[in-house]
Amino acid sequence: MAEQNRAVTAYAPASMGNVSVGFDLLGAALSPIDGSLLGDRVSVSRAQSDKMSFEAFGAYADVLPQNPQDNIVLQAAEAFFAKSGLAPEPLALKLEKNLPVGSGLGSSASSVVAACAALNRFYEDALEPKALLQLMGELEGRISGSIHYDNVAPSYLGGLQLMMADFARKLPSFQQWYWVTAYSGISLSTAKMRALLPEAYDKATSIAFGQNLAVFVDACHRQDEQQALSVLKDELAEPYRAPHIPGFLAAKAALEELGASAVGISGSGPTLFAVCRDQASAERALAYLNQCYLANARGFAHICRLADEGVQYQSEKL
Incomplete structure (x- = not known):
């Protein structure tokens, strides 16, 4: 009691x-x-x-x-x-x-x-x-x-x-990684974003998804960050959701040019994340996102750790 x-x-x-x-x-x-x-x-x-x-x-x-x-x-x-x-x-x-x-x-x-x-x-x-x-x-x-x-x-x-x-x-995570996250300020329904996804995937996509996840988990346990980053990509959701998130595709391209090692959608969006291997890259990503990705005063960006x-x-x- x-x-x-x-x-x-x-x-x-x-x-x-x-x-x-x-x-x-x-x-x-x-x-x-x-x-x-x-x-x-x-x-x-x-x-x-x-x-x-x-x-x-x-x-x-x-x-x-x-x-x-x-x-x-x-x-x-x-x-x-x-x-x-x-x-x-x-x-x-x-x-x-x-x-x-x-x-x-x-x-x-x-x-x-x-x-x-x-x-x-x-x-x-x-x-x-x-x-x-x-x-x-x-x-x-x-x-x-x-x-x-x-x-x-x-x-x-x-x-x-x-x-x-x-x-x-x-x-096991990579303690040296910085996770730069940015919420643009708009709201997207999780249920509606899930509805954008197909009800079934072809065999090649399913195999690629399973292989990438297995390799990522293995790389985490072996602390092989290069291998982990090489498969940190979305085979299932991003191809269908990215066009519906204002500014995401442009931001992803820009962040990769600024030194981000991987860029993806956080959940259903519109928040995106960028993995940076050093703080200088993270600061560059943060500056870009604050200037170019936030759509209104309710948006924000942070450099995070897990x-x-x-x-x-x-x-x-x-």
């Missing part, structure tokens, strides 16, 4: 789904090197009344559903009680929405992970990690249109995650 006068806050970092080479099977958690927050926070405490309460604030709270009952954080609380078998009780839930919706940075996944992790910690880890990750995936599926784990797993567990049949496994820790907790007495 949770303490009466306690609040638990969970921070879930932004994430890149697919990472080009691993459609729905590979994801990475992000952490800006300047220390800025790139992820959502959810706080859980007992309500002061006999009703569940919910509050949303933060830079992107204005784009959330106007009806609080439609917010995934409240849905997460309902689903958590159902899955854990705990008796529902009125809670005070607060969401600090720091990620833009429809950005390709795992915005919904970040809210889901932060909510589920905070609830689970508030109730003294009532769900073990596999069950909690499954719950996160199910909730993410309500928003994106299908259950997939390549955003929730890295946001929850950290680092570069490979999806397994029933869990996820952290891959967030190895994943979700982070803070507990305090009220």
